[in-house]
Amino acid sequence: MNKSLVSFLVFVVGLAVFHNAIFPIFTPKEVGWVLNRYVYFLLFVAYVIITNLILRLKPPIAMNALFVWSLGFYFYKFVLYPPIPWTLFITYMVMWSIGTFLYVSQDPETFREFRKPIVKTIVGEYKFAQIIMLIAMPILVGFATYNSIYPSYQEPVELRTVHPAPPATTKVHGKTYPLESTNNPFRVDEQDNYKDSFPFLDADKTEYMKYVTEGGTIFFQNCHYCHGDQLNGLGMFSHVFNPTPANFIDPGTIAMLQEAFIFWRVAKGGPGLPNESTPWSSAMPPWEEHLKTDEIWKVILFEYWYTGWHPRTFGTEGSEG
């Protein structure tokens, strides 16, 4: 049998067996040092090389090039995880194709050998291949043209500023608060002392837990629909709104903000945002319409207690969870 054909079959059948039978073994739920997809890929490459060497198949350089190129395609398309976006895939494949070309054109002899089957196809020495190419390629080009002309519509992408610059002061319920120097009046003690305290049960014993309990009560009557029972922005209505509700567990929200900033955001809500933060689609209510000033502060106190974050204060950067 033709050795090139054997080599081709070794590759194609091998890939089918590896992909369908062995790949699932190497992608368990718990990824290990051996049982992972990259080890699997190396195994497949080793299989191709070793089989070709042992059987002394010595496939022609054009076929080698095909194998190398296909391995790259297979890796980027199926093995690499997480899957990469389409544009990145194209970029990688262009690089990989250039690399494959460099490999075949490393010296004039291999390059000539590489060209040989192509030239033979073009001039018609491989009659069958020539006919297929002359018919198939124009049809493919026609389809590609059709696909590129066919109109498709994607919703416009909209960017917004998540944490806009705050104003210098905010007026809530008739009283003006300078944002730089306002602190939470209910932060009566060090938060970390109450890590293991119980809301409700300890509300009578310590002032701090009394405020936390009151804040939590307000949170779970008003806020959890969007910000979630876990304060992770995945409440039962969260999927409806765009922008999606803030996730307080995330280090990029309350953990890096001052309490006065949050007070301003809670009191003024979506309509109080500047234009770059799309005030028209934020579902955050201006809570001054529904809550008293004290209640707003208690909710904020609760959010920090629940998530374990500390509010940012002047002179310190960030916080520890």
Added chain:
Amino acid sequence: MNFRLLNNLKHMGMNMNKNNNYIKRLIFSFLAVALIVVPGTALAQQAPDAIKKDLLEKGKKVYFKRCVWCHGVEGGGDGPSADRLFTRPRNFIQGTFKIRTTDSGELPLEADLIKTVKNGLPGSAMPAWGEFLGQDEIVAVVNFVKTLIQDRDFNDTEDEEVNIMDFGTNPWGTKGPYHLGIPQADVDAGKEIFIKNKCFECHGGEGRGDGNPTMKDDWGFPIVAADWTQCWNFRGSRRDAFNPFNVVRTISTGLNGTPMPNFREQITVEDRWKIAAFVNSLCPRKNIDPLTNKPIPDFLIQSVYTEGPVSPKIDDPSWQSPDTDSRIVAPPEEIAENPKRHYIAMAGQITRGKRNFDPKTDDLWVTSRWSAEENAVYYLVEYHLRFMTDDPEYPDAVAIQWPAKLQDLFGAEKPYFIMGDSKKPVDIWKASFTPKDYSATAAPNEKGYQLDVSVEETVGFGFDALQAKESEAKVQVVDSIYHQGRVKIMFKRDLATEGEFDVQIPTEQFIPVAFMQWSGRDKEKDEHNAISTWYYTILKPALPASLYYMPPIIAAIFVVFQGWLVWMTKRTRKMYDEGKVKRDELPK
């Protein structure tokens, strides 16, 4: 001896005061007799999972940080949030749990409760805790919750027993996430069983839960039957919405505390799987967001260009399209070109004015066509509504909201999504309707109910600044029906109109659009409604003519290029052969 009756009796016993212990014992002795007498109920029988005392301290800590807010200090389902939730949080005191693998009226397995905590109860406020808490914390809090049960006792091996039900196995071996490929014959057989067992009495003629408006749970709170066409909201869906096992489990075990009985006497295990196949076939396959457990909304509503006039009839073939995402199941050939049915997520309006914490609808489905000949656009808005009202003071209603001054908006700018703002008004097309000859308790009506519709056009400068338009009304509702728990309203309006605050609808442009819905039975009115956020709609142009002539032209050009390549290569060959040109020589 009627086993179900006994189960119910036993169940009622559970809800009585725990001092009535002798009644409990009496009922249990009856039950024991029943188990011996009734054949064919061979189940795995065991004592309930005892409380693991060493975990209680840790469990208490978790409970009082995470759970107490809804389930309450004593587990009575009366935490601060409870009164604003529909479905209400579980009251643990009676030991009544809906989602179990044990027989009706029995305590759940510990594994059942762990699964509930891990996966949450979709369609309610109970979130999935599996990614949030560690396994040890979940087991601990479940054991703590067991101690909150006052009327029964997990450690009581004398009076309590649990019988794990026999569920059989999936006879078709279908796989998630969509469980496609169940033979139509089994689905049809399932429908027969559905009719025979009168499931429609509660679940409605097409399974939208529109059968019985008077149901109450064990605590006297109103309760509705599941809407099978929104299986992602099944409490027991375990974040695997399309899996027929969920339905088999519910039919086999019933839902304790609710009017849902088990059917294990009436329906064999094999038939339960068939009924599950039928129930699941009603649920459209949509891409479910794993974080929120809801279908991913279609943020762009594509209005399809229509040759000639658009049919104003909802039943017309040109308006038919599957609820299922056509990327998951290809639609039949004859409707493949029809406009898509877009999924619009809805929530209670909980932002301004009178807030709505328990909306009766959580999605709308919108289909659209437009016609250049008529110079008009049509929007078919559909939504599931279990029960309507005939109270003219609070009619059911649905509305489409547009920026009134589209031409004045700059960039991504829009009016405030809750009925506009003082600077940027919105144009609201609201259809209010009451059904004719309708009774919420009547048997399913295959023909559906005609609606008395009235259309109002309103300019919104904010939810508290709505003005009826002075200009002549332009929006029409050309067809409407309420059919088997689904409202269908077809709006029509000319693209260009004269009114000052009428939206002028351009083609081939992204136009912001939002939706609102009012439920009459819930006495919703004005801003007390359900809303969506801003979506976009686009009136797509006709397919360009170039689509038909460009591909052959490009292909022909390519053929010419190929011919040139062959000619050139042959010519070069010939020149080599004749010695006119030397082949590239290898370096020595």
